[in-house]
Amino acid sequence: MPMAVFTFLESYDFSGKKIIPFCTHEGSGFGHSVEDLKKACPRADVRQGVAIRGGSAATADKEVARIVDMMK
Secondary structure, eight states: OOOOHHHHHHSSSTTTTEOOOOEESSSSSTHHHHHHHHHHHSEEEEEOOEEEEEGGGGGGGHHHHHHHHHHO
């Protein structure tokens, strides 16, 4: 994750909050981002989100809808 994201996460208390990560990528998927989120927000409920290959983003409607449903 970019350092700006770490700074944001350190600035707020995410205790008891649900975090559903998402990203686009070109082969790396989430990398270490989910583990980094769990370390940065140990009292948050970090869920498995969706990592969409950038070249497929234009047709990722079903995956995005799945994430939106998870947020409800």
